[in-house]
Amino acid sequence: MSEEVRLMKGNEAIAHAAIRCGCDGYFGYPITPQSEVMETLMEVEPWKETGMVVLQAESEVSSINMVYGGAATGKKVMTSSSSPGVSLMQEGISYLAGAELPALIVNVMRGGPGLGTIQPSQSDYFQTTKGGGHGDYRLIALAPASVQEMADFVGLAFDLAFKYRNPAIILADGVIGQMMEKVVLPDYKPRRTDEEVEKQCPWAATGRKMSRKNNIITSLELKPEVMEQNNLRFQAKYKTIEENEVRYEEILCDDAEYLLVAFGCSARICQKACEMARAEGIKLGLLRPITLWPFPTKVIAQYANKVKAMLSVELNAGQMVEDVRLAVNGKVPVEHYGRLGGIVFTPDEIVNAVKTKLM
Amino acid sequence: MALEDIIKPENLVYKKPDIMNDNPMHYCPGCSHGVVHKLIAEVIEEMGLVEDTIGVTPVGCAVFAYNYIDIDWEEAAHGRAPALATAIKRLRPNKLVFTYQGDGDLAAIGTAETIHACNRGESIAIIFINNGIYGMTGGQMAPTTIEGMKTATCPYGRDVKLNGYPLKITNQLKDLEGTRYVTRQSVQTAAAVRKTKKAIRKAFENCMDGKGGANVVEVVSTCSSGWKLTPEKANKWMEENMFPQYPLGDLIDKDANQ
Numbered sequence: 001m002s003e004e005v006r007l008m009k010g011n012e013a014i015a016h017a018a019i020r021c022g023c024d025g026y027f028g029y030p031i032t033p034q035s036e037v038m039e040t041l042m043e044v045e046p047w048k049e050t051g052m053v054v055l056q057a058e059s060e061v062s063s064i065n066m067v068y069g070g071a072a073t074g075k076k077v078m079t080s081s082s083s084p085g086v087s088l089m090q091e092g093i094s095y096l097a098g099a100e101l102p103a104l105i106v107n108v109m110r111g112g113p114g115l116g117t118i119q120p121s122q123s124d125y126f127q128t129t130k131g132g133g134h135g136d137y138r139l140i141a142l143a144p145a146s147v148q149e150m151a152d153f154v155g156l157a158f159d160l161a162f163k164y165r166n167p168a169i170i171l172a173d174g175v176i177g178q179m180m181e182k183v184v185l186p187d188y189k190p191r192r193t194d195e196e197v198e199k200q201c202p203w204a205a206t207g208r209k210m211s212r213k214n215n216i217i218t219s220l221e222l223k224p225e226v227m228e229q230n231n232l233r234f235q236a237k238y239k240t241i242e243e244n245e246v247r248y249e250e251i252l253c254d255d256a257e258y259l260l261v262a263f264g265c266s267a268r269i270c271q272k273a274c275e276m277a278r279a280e281g282i283k284l285g286l287l288r289p290i291t292l293w294p295f296p297t298k299v300i301a302q303y304a305n306k307v308k309a310m311l312s313v314e315l316n317a318g319q320m321v322e323d324v325r326l327a328v329n330g331k332v333p334v335e336h337y338g339r340l341g342g343i344v345f346t347p348d349e350i351v352n353a354v355k356t357k358l359m
Numbered sequence: 360m361a362l363e364d365i366i367k368p369e370n371l372v373y374k375k376p377d378i379m380n381d382n383p384m385h386y387c388p389g390c391s392h393g394v395v396h397k398l399i400a401e402v403i404e405e406m407g408l409v410e411d412t413i414g415v416t417p418v419g420c421a422v423f424a425y426n427y428i429d430i431d432w433e434e435a436a437h438g439r440a441p442a443l444a445t446a447i448k449r450l451r452p453n454k455l456v457f458t459y460q461g462d463g464d465l466a467a468i469g470t471a472e473t474i475h476a477c478n479r480g481e482s483i484a485i486i487f488i489n490n491g492i493y494g495m496t497g498g499q500m501a502p503t504t505i506e507g508m509k510t511a512t513c514p515y516g517r518d519v520k521l522n523g524y525p526l527k528i529t530n531q532l533k534d535l536e537g538t539r540y541v542t543r544q545s546v547q548t549a550a551a552v553r554k555t556k557k558a559i560r561k562a563f564e565n566c567m568d569g570k571g572g573a574n575v576v577e578v579v580s581t582c583s584s585g586w587k588l589t590p591e592k593a594n595k596w597m598e599e600n601m602f603p604q605y606p607l608g609d610l611i612d613k614d615a616n617q
Contacts, residue, residue, distance in 0.1 A: 025450050053449045058475035062442040065435065065472070069443030072433040073413065075450045095436050194451075205431035205447075207411045207454050216425045218416075218434035 006183055010150040010176045013183050014080060014106055015040035017154035018052075022191040023104075024075035025053040027066035029085060032118040033174040034108035037080040050191055060085040064092030064105070071101035071167075072217040074197040074204030076158055080106035082174075083124050084115060086132075093167060094133030098219025100234075102161035104154065105139075105169045108177035111315075111342040119342025120174030122264055125319035128171050129293045136231055138238045140168040140245065141292040143263040147181035149290075155186055162200065164241055171292060173315065175265035175344060247290035248299060252278070256285025258358050259303050261324050262313040263289050265344070270313050273350035284354060292320070300327035309333040309358040313350055316340065333358065376400035378409055378429045385423060389590025391580030392421055392488065394546040395459075398556045399486065400428045402563055403455070412455040413447050415440040417469075419461035420494040438469025441476030444483040448566075455566050457484040463493045466502040466528040473528065477573040480537030484562040484574045487529070489605065490582040498585035502526040505604050510585070525604060529577045533610035539572025540565055541610040545579045545602075547594040565614075572613065579605045 008016070015037050018026060028038045038056060046052040053070075057063035063079045070077035081089065086107045096103050107128065111121035128141050140160050142153045150172060157168040198206055208214040221227040249267075252274045253259065262270040267288040277284035287303065289296050303310070309332050312321035321336040328334050337353035339345045379400045386392045403412050409430060416424045418437035425432035435443045440458035448456040465473050465487050476483065492510055493499040499512040505525050507516040517525070533541040540562055544555040555578055562574035579601050581593040588596055609615075 025446060027446060053446075055445070055449065057442070058471055061439070062472055062475065065439035065442035066446035068436070068439070069415070069433065069446035070450050072443070073447055073451055077446065077450070091436055092439070099434075205413050205433050206451070207413060208429065208431045209410055214425075214429045214431050216432045216434070218425065218432075220422060220434055 003184060006185065007180055008147065008183060009036055009178055009180050010144070010147045010172060011036035011108065011178070012040045013147045013151040013185070014154060014170070015044070016185050017151040018078060019044065019046040019050060020186045020188050021155035021158060022050070022076060022189045023052055023078060023158070024191055025055070025070045025077040026079065027055050027057050027063040027070070027077065028079050029057050029060045029063050029081065031082045031085045033110055033120070033177050034080050034082045034106070036177075037106065052191065060088040061092070064089035067103045067105070068092050068095055068101065071096060071103040072099070072205045074201030074206060076191070078104035078106065080108065082108050082110045083112050083121070086124065086127070090133035093139065094135055094137060095219055096167040097133070097137035097139070097234075098135060099217050100165040101167065101217065102158070102165055103167045104157045104161060105167060107169060107171050109171065109173045111340065117342040118174070120265065120344060121315050121342060122173050122266060123316035123319065124171065125292065125314065125316060128169055129295070129323070137234065138166070138241070138293055140164070140166060140241060141171050142168065143171050143290060143292050144176055145264055145267045145288060146176070147179065147183045150176060151183050151185055160245060164237055166237065166241070171264070173264045242294040245291060246294045246296050246298070248296040249288040249290060251286040251288065253285035253287060253303070255283055256306070257283040257308050258285070258354055259307045259310045260284065260286045260313050260350070260354070261289070261300065261310055261320065262286065263292060263320065266313050266315055269345060269347055270350055272347040273354070276347055277351050277354060282354065289320070295323050295327070297323070297327040300324055301329070304328040304331040307332060309335070311354055311358055312336045313345070313353070314338045315344065376404045378404060380427060380429055382426050384427060386420065387584040389581055389583035389593055390420070391490065391546050391578060394552060395486065395488065395555070395578055395580075396424060396427055398552070398559050399459070402556065402560045403430065406560070406563060408455045408563070411453065412457070413451065415443050415447070415456070415458040417458070417460040417464040419464050421459050421461060421488065422495070424459050438464050438467070439472055440464065440469065441472040441481070441483070441485065445476050445479070445481045448481055448483050452482075455563055457486060457563065457566070459486045460488070461494070462487070462489045462491065462501040462503040466526050470528070474532070474535070477532050477575065478535045478537040480539070480572050482566050482571050482573070484559075484566050484576065486559065487575060487577040488580045489577055490580040490585065491601065492582045492585040494582045494585050502528070505600060508600070527605065529575055529610055532575050537573050538575065538611060539613045540574040542575070542612070543577040543579060543605060543607050543610060545597070545607055547581065547597060577605070579607065
């Protein structure tokens with residue numbers, strides 16, 4: 001790591017990290033609160049240095065399909081958007097999953113439904129982790145809680161996407177996208193050469209070498225017996241990901257009697273709430289899922305044997321709480337605390353919610 | 360003369376392109392797709408681009424084009440082929456990148472992708488099969504269905520008061536600054552087939568010379584099953600009814616105008 005500490009927005013960190021991790025192409029469409037991703041790329045002009053392609057598409061529908069096109073050739077490609085734009089992308093995301101293509105989608109969430117608000121929210125948890133598009137598929141979902149993680153997760157998401165030939169998503173929120181924080185950017189990694197891409201991705205549509213069969217990137221299969229086998233293969237892959245890629249952080253959990261579960265900016269606020277509660281003698285801990293899928297089900301199930309109650313703290317009407325309850329399976333009470341429509345809770349509110357809902 | 364004496368290399372006057380495989384086509388008798396597929400395969404081989412071509416198939420009857428021509432392919436979501444092709448070409452600028460799309464795919468659900476890819480001047484070729492009907496889904500009205508033409512969703516004939524007018528989208532594409540070559544052809548006669556092949560060759564050559572600009576080859580085509588006509592009658596119906604609406608010839612050729 002080059003230890004140069006910089007101050008920048010989360011969205012800007014995404015852009016710089018993309019260039020530095022050898023991304024081949026970014027395709028996007030402006031939408032608040034994430035437009036700085038493309039703005040930064042257009043200002044830096046990485047095509048002059050690394051050859052990375054950056055293109056403003058005519059819509060989110062088009063940008064995700066450009067990602068689908070680029071990913072088919074084995075290239076490291078990405079897009080970013082915010083909630084309404086990501087809704088438009090769901091068809092393309094389903095195609096990416098169905099054709100087993102690696103790609104990165106960044107969603108800097110804002111409040112909904114509909115056009116909603118441009119203020120931060122976490123109400124796309126369901127969309128991200130339970131499907132969003134059609135069919136039985138999963139996205140590898142990383143939830144950054146700092147500008148540093150915005151930078152770090154770009155490379156990680158690409159690595160996971162290529163490892164499993166599956167689209168990955170960084171599910172951030174308007175707070176993490178817009179706030180400025182110090183960050184150490186990853187070291188420059190050169191883009192892979194075409195030869196390296198072909199070696200890493202022998203399945204890619206790169207122009208048929210006569211030494212191999214032609215490669216066809218498709219999610220279509222009309223024979224139900226074959227399509228069932230395809231789906232079973234996907235499910236086996238998802239199971240492997242669930243076994244190997246769960247990531248989470250435990251904060252003040254060792255002696256906790258009550259547990260908060262929160263991701264993204266909510267986890268930051270919950271961390272402060274834990275400190276305030278402890279000053280009052282309440283042993284409060286925080287479990288922060290870093291991967292929303294695969295979800296840290298096992299570790300939450302273990303905490304159900306240790307703590308008295310859990311509170312799922314989310315900027316939504318109660319989405320992740322369903323997964324927490326599934327993990328806890330009725331052993332201890334699991335409550336939800338949330339604010340909606342772009343309002344962000346304070347640490348005081350969370351401490352108060354712990355007292356009124358759990359104690 | 361015995362059969363073995365006739366089947367000799369020196370007597371060979373025609374053979375199908377090597378990259379056309381022997382998979383039985385799912386296209387109906389009289390359909391134009393098979394001929395256009397063959398022309399594409401011929402041009403790719405003749406240009407020596409088998410190892411350097413990436414095709415994009417649509418949603419529609421031609422979704423399975425990848426089953427018949429042994430090149431690398433990607434199958435797009437309905438209407439999105441030009442977006443895929445945009446990224447593929449930009450990320451792999453030395454490759455021949457083309458889309459193969461029907462009228463519903465290109466001129467209805469994919470209108471935005473078509474216009475913007477052309478307007479950006481992407482160095483791609485778009486092969487546009489216009490038969491005025493949705494073939495794969497069973498013969499519904501297309502954006503290019505001509506006035507009075509009967510389909511499953513306009514069973515009494517296209518009423519422009521109800522359904523709007525046939526969209527002559529290539530007429531608009533030719534006016535975009537990003538397009539380089541826009542032509543309208545057909546494949547119902549040997550002469551027409553030769554012209555279409557020349558048009559495809561020109562479009563593909565344009566994609567590879569580094570000068571940029573989008574290339575569109577519209578092929579006014581038949582759909583015997585959708586039109587409920589025999590192949591022969593379908594050709595005649597196309598000549599009498601489609602051609603007045605979709606007249607053949609180059610709409611723009613910016614290289615010729617220079």
